[in-house]
Amino acid sequence: MAQPNKVAAVQELTDHFRNSTVAVLTEYRGLTVAQLKALRRSLGENADYAVVKNTLTEIAAKEAGIDAFEGQLSGPSAIAFVTGDPVEAAKSLRDFARTNPQLIVKGGYLEGKALSGAEITRLADLESREILLAKVAGAAQASLSRAAALFQAPLSKAVRTAEALRAKQEEESQAA
Structure with a gap:
């Protein structure tokens, strides 16, 4: 029997997946709480950066019809859910990763299409x-x-x- 708090967490993640135009999966191993706060601030108001549990995220992604994260959910994971301009969020993540190499962009999805880490970097290079x-x-x-x-x-x-x-x-x- 599923625990109510886990069911609620899966539902919240599913809603995030459905309401966002872009979701970027990152690994934050080695970042401090202060660095994570700085990252959240740099993403702006149109993005939520959430530390997630891998198994719950996998379930939520499947419920939302997203298969972009299969095989990538391992280690300490966090997802940037973006509802605004995807280019601005990608630039923020790229710039933060330059100064904090512990942040690794694993992949993501843009309006239903799976993106690799390199594609997200190319997205950040757009104007x-x-x-x-x-x-x-x-x-x-x-x-x-x-x-x-x-x-x-x-x-x-x-x-x-x-x-x-x-x-x-x-x-x-x-x-x-």
């Missing part, structure tokens, strides 16, 4: 969502400006041609 949206908007605006210039070019060419013909007719009428 933030706002910067990417600004670049897309700038490219769209540049394309619209080029399109407007293309549409205006035949019109201005026609005006210049008509002006040249008018000037030529004036010359011919003055010469005759």
Whole structure:
């Protein structure tokens, strides 16, 4: 018979898995409590960093339909559940792991797709969502400006041609 506190823990983890867009599995062996607090602060308000029990996490992941962590849940594990921008959270984890090499990013999942530790590092190398949206908007605006210039070019060419013909007719009428 399952203990009520374990059932509640599995349910809480399952809810975290279902409500987050990204979950990153880490091993925190050798980190102090103060370092873990600093990591939680660096992740921001859109992420929860929770130390988890491996067997309960495995059960919760299966209940949420996630198989990204199979075979990776060993040793002291913690998961960063991210509900906001995945790039910002990945950058925070990468930067923290640079200064604290005891933190090991094992893997994760992004919107249902399994990610390796290397893929999470590549995700951290991306620019933030706002910067990417600004670049897309700038490219769209540049394309619209080029399109407007293309549409205006035949019109201005026609005006210049008509002006040249008018000037030529004036010359011919003055010469005759």
